[in-house]
Amino acid sequence: MSLLLVALQSSPLDAVLWPLYLLLELWTDLLFWVAGVTGLELLQYRFMHRAILVGLCIGVMAPLIGTFLVHRQLALIGDALAHTAFAGVAVGLFLNGVLELGVSPYLTAVVVAMLSALLIELISEATDAYNDVSMAIVLSTGFALGTVLISINAGGLAVGINQFLFGNLSTVSMENAAILLVLFTVIVVTVAVTRNQLLYVTFDETAAAVSGLSVGWYNRIMVMLTALVVVGAMQIMGVILVAAMLVVPVAGAAQVSRSFSQSLLVSVVLAELAVLLGIGVSYYAGATAGGVIVLVAVAIYVVAVVVGKVQTAVGDETVAEVGHISAEDADPTSD
Amino acid sequence: MTNDGPVAELDGVSFGYTATPVVEDVSLRIDPGEYVAVVGPNGSGKSTLMRLLLGLVRPDSGQARLFGEPAHRFDDGARIGYVAQEASASKEMPITVREVVKMGRFPHVGFGRLSRDDARIVDRALETVGMAAFADRRVTQLSGGQRQRTFIARALASEADLLVLDEPTVGVDAESVAAFYDLLDSLHDTGITILLIEHDLRAVTDHAERVVCLNREVYFDGPTAAFVESDALARAFGTAMAVGGDAG
Numbered sequence: 001m002s003l004l005l006v007a008l009q010s011s012p013l014d015a016v017l018w019p020l021y022l023l024l025e026l027w028t029d030l031l032f033w034v035a036g037v038t039g040l041e042l043l044q045y046r047f048m049h050r051a052i053l054v055g056l057c058i059g060v061m062a063p064l065i066g067t068f069l070v071h072r073q074l075a076l077i078g079d080a081l082a083h084t085a086f087a088g089v090a091v092g093l094f095l096n097g098v099l100e101l102g103v104s105p106y107l108t109a110v111v112v113a114m115l116s117a118l119l120i121e122l123i124s125e126a127t128d129a130y131n132d133v134s135m136a137i138v139l140s141t142g143f144a145l146g147t148v149l150i151s152i153n154a155g156g157l158a159v160g161i162n163q164f165l166f167g168n169l170s171t172v173s174m175e176n177a178a179i180l181l182v183l184f185t186v187i188v189v190t191v192a193v194t195r196n197q198l199l200y201v202t203f204d205e206t207a208a209a210v211s212g213l214s215v216g217w218y219n220r221i222m223v224m225l226t227a228l229v230v231v232g233a234m235q236i237m238g239v240i241l242v243a244a245m246l247v248v249p250v251a252g253a254a255q256v257s258r259s260f261s262q263s264l265l266v267s268v269v270l271a272e273l274a275v276l277l278g279i280g281v282s283y284y285a286g287a288t289a290g291g292v293i294v295l296v297a298v299a300i301y302v303v304a305v306v307v308g309k310v311q312t313a314v315g316d317e318t319v320a321e322v323g324h325i326s327a328e329d330a331d332p333t334s335d
Numbered sequence: 336m337t338n339d340g341p342v343a344e345l346d347g348v349s350f351g352y353t354a355t356p357v358v359e360d361v362s363l364r365i366d367p368g369e370y371v372a373v374v375g376p377n378g379s380g381k382s383t384l385m386r387l388l389l390g391l392v393r394p395d396s397g398q399a400r401l402f403g404e405p406a407h408r409f410d411d412g413a414r415i416g417y418v419a420q421e422a423s424a425s426k427e428m429p430i431t432v433r434e435v436v437k438m439g440r441f442p443h444v445g446f447g448r449l450s451r452d453d454a455r456i457v458d459r460a461l462e463t464v465g466m467a468a469f470a471d472r473r474v475t476q477l478s479g480g481q482r483q484r485t486f487i488a489r490a491l492a493s494e495a496d497l498l499v500l501d502e503p504t505v506g507v508d509a510e511s512v513a514a515f516y517d518l519l520d521s522l523h524d525t526g527i528t529i530l531l532i533e534h535d536l537r538a539v540t541d542h543a544e545r546v547v548c549l550n551r552e553v554y555f556d557g558p559t560a561a562f563v564e565s566d567a568l569a570r571a572f573g574t575a576m577a578v579g580g581d582a583g
Contacts, residue, residue: 071428196441203430203438206419207486210389211442211493212412257429258473 013104013175020178027053042283050177051169051236051289055275057184058233058245063253063267064191065229066246068202068222070254077223078243080120080135081113081230084142086239088112088231089164090149098152105164106179106231113227116142121220167238167290169279176235183232187225198222199260236279237290244294245271252301255308270300340403341366342497342528343388348397350387357383359552360397365530367496370523372531372543372559376572379550381532385501388530389415402496413442416490418483418500426475432485433470436460439492460491464518479504480511484518491522498522501532516542536568 014021028049035043042048069077091112092105116138123134150161163171191198200208201218209215226246233242253267278293285292345363349356358380365371365388375381386392387399390406399406402414416439439460440453449457461467464484474482483503490498500519504512516538523529533539539546539559546562548555548571555567562568 193446196438196444196446199434200438200441203428203435204419206391207417207438207489209391210412210415210417210499211438212410213441254427254429258431258471260428260430260434263429 011102013107017175017178017182020181021174023181024050024053024174024177042280047170047172048279048283050172050174052276052279054172054177054180054232054236055279055289055293056272057180058229058236059272059275060268061184061187061229062233062245063249063271064264065187065222065225066250067253067260067264067267068198069226070247070250072202072222074131074135075247076132076243077120077135077226078230078246080139080142081117081223081227082234082239082242083139083146084116085109085113085227085231085234085242086161086164087116087142087146087149089234089239090146090161093161094149094152104175104179106176106235109164109231109234110179110183110228112142113231114224117223117227118220121216121223125216163238164234165239166288167234167236167241169236169282169289172235180232180235183228187228187232190221190225194218194221237293238288241290241294244297245274248294248297248301249274252297252304255301255304256311270304271297274300339367341400342369342402343406343530344398344400345384345387345394346398346400348387348394348399350383350392350394356395356551358387358549361549361553362397363388363547363553363556365497365528367528368523368526370519370529370531370542370544371547372533372539372545373547373549374533374536374539374568374571375549375554379571381549382501384549385499385530385532389417389499411442413493414496416487416493416495416498418486418490418498418503420502420505428475430474431471432466432474432477432488433457433461435474435485436466436470436488436492439489439495442493456494457488457492460488463491463522464488478511479507480515483507483515487518487522495527497528497530499530499532502534503531504533504535504538512538 028046031043031049031052034040066078069075086109088109088111089105092103092108095101095103095108096105120131120134120138123129123137124131127134146161197208197213197218198221200211200213201215201222205215208218229246230242233245237245249267249271250263252270253263257263257266274293274297278296279289281287281296282289282292341364343363343365345361348361349359351357361384363384373381373384383392387394388401388406390399390401390409393399393407401409402411436457437449437453440449440457444450444453458467461470464487466481466484466488469477469481474485477485486503487498498519504515507515512535519529519531520542529543531539531543540563543559545557546555546559547553548562548567550571550573554571555562555565557565
């Protein structure tokens with residue numbers, strides 16, 4: 001109840017997010033209990049509780065979207081959108097610094113990144129350019145806009161921007177953690193509902209179009225979800241490294257998985273492993289979390305490559321052709 | 336799923352990606368149960384013709400119809416099975432044969448999940464094309480011929496009335512090509528309409544009932560036997576050429 005009162009007395013955003021603040025309190029209680037049982041020092045701080053929750057969410061949503069991106073050969077789109085998210089943060093900080101609007105830089109990052117995601121698709125469709133061309137244009141524009149806004153008001157902006165560039169465990173606020181939970185829910189629910197369609201469009205775009213799917217719409221959904229992941233993961237990973245979580249665990253999972261369903265599951269497991277190990281190591285080593293998480297993820301990827309090679313060498317990879325085939329005995333169209 | 340009228344129809348269709356038309360004033364009608372092959376030199380507009388018929392591009396002039404509806408508005412995608420040379424996904428994508436064939440059921444279930452009946456249809460499609468033993472194998476581990484059979488199984492799983500194949504045997508070894516066309520013959524015997532875009536003239540004349548020879552415009556449209564006797568190929572290619580080799 002006290003949380004509700006505090007939320008109602010503060011910003012409208014807090015009033016909307018207060019049920020999630022309650023959830024975060026429950027999470028904190030749980031981790032305090034775990035800290036009591038295990039004696040783990042890093043679990044004795046509230047900021048670490050929020051950082052771990054955000055990390056766990058990133059570990060699910062990044063590979064979930066990354067799996068579709070990587071196999072569509074759009075691995076670098078995360079990088080492009082991260083640079084536009086940087087511009088979005090700069091817009092937020094600029095509005096706060098110059099116009100004293102008091103908006104969350106994460107929300108402006110969400111808006112700018114989603115618009116940029118649509119712009120990437122729009123450029124590709126309107127100009128018949130390859131996706132990497134439109135990504136490069138949007139990436140450069142985003143970074144240019146960000147640097148220009150920072151240079152206009154370098155004082156407060158330059159200081160504030162560092163945490164977004166490199167990520168920071170200790171600056172994950174209640175508000176940002178709650179916003180991330182919203183993004184997480186949107187992403188997971190959307191992927192769960194449209195999994196069939198996203199898979200079909202990813203695997204065979206023309207066949208998907210022939211089967212009646214609106215490929216353009218699903219492409220737009222995919223890039224907008226990517227924008228949400230990028231902004232969500234930016235808090236801990238930082239703009240520069242955020243794209244790694246979309247790609248590295250998925251690349252590792254592809255080495256050891258036999259099916260698409262398995263690769264989704266394995267990529268999430270690998271990402272969670274990288275996030276939890278990375279947060280732990282960065283806490284005790286006093287290093288930047290984003291960098292450590294990516295290094296752990298790359299180490300896991302290397303192990304996955306070796307395991308994949310061993311699997312291939314040990315397994316029976318020979319494929320015998322089938323001889324005579326006839327449709328006379330079995331006609332699935334008669335069902 | 337029967338259709339009394341034509342399965343697919345082009346009526347005076349012209350289309351170009353630029354000002355120069357790729358296909359010009361093409362009229363074509365494919366009736367239920369036909370086995371039609373489209374041949375022509377590289378850049379003759381074969382694949383564009385297919386895209387027009389499937390509603391993937393709209394004609395600059397003329398009309399394209401699928402099952403009686405304007406092709407670009409046709410939304411019963413389950414009635415069409417599509418097989419290309421390759422899927423668009425990265426070659427490393429970990430996906431099994433069964434997962435690919437299940438895609439054939441997606442137009443039927445939409446945002447839902449596949450039922451036991453759907454699973455049975457998938458199993459039967461796998462058996463029909465002789466891929467049941469490879470159902471849990473990664474598609475990347477298959478030979479070219481097996482991959483194409485997998486795509487045909489996907490079309491069968493969708494219970495398609497029209498099977499469209501765009502140069503399906505490119506890069507497939509000769510023995511597998513023969514088995515592949517035997518499979519198409521078997522499927523055609525069950526009543527499926529087949530539209531084949533093909534560069535291999537021997538395969539076309541051995542298996543298709545009707546040939547459309549295209550080079551921007553239609554040079555020949557008729558029974559395969561008449562095509563073999565005609566000079567359409569030489570006129571379409573602009574050079575002396577006889578059936579017995581590759582056209583592409």
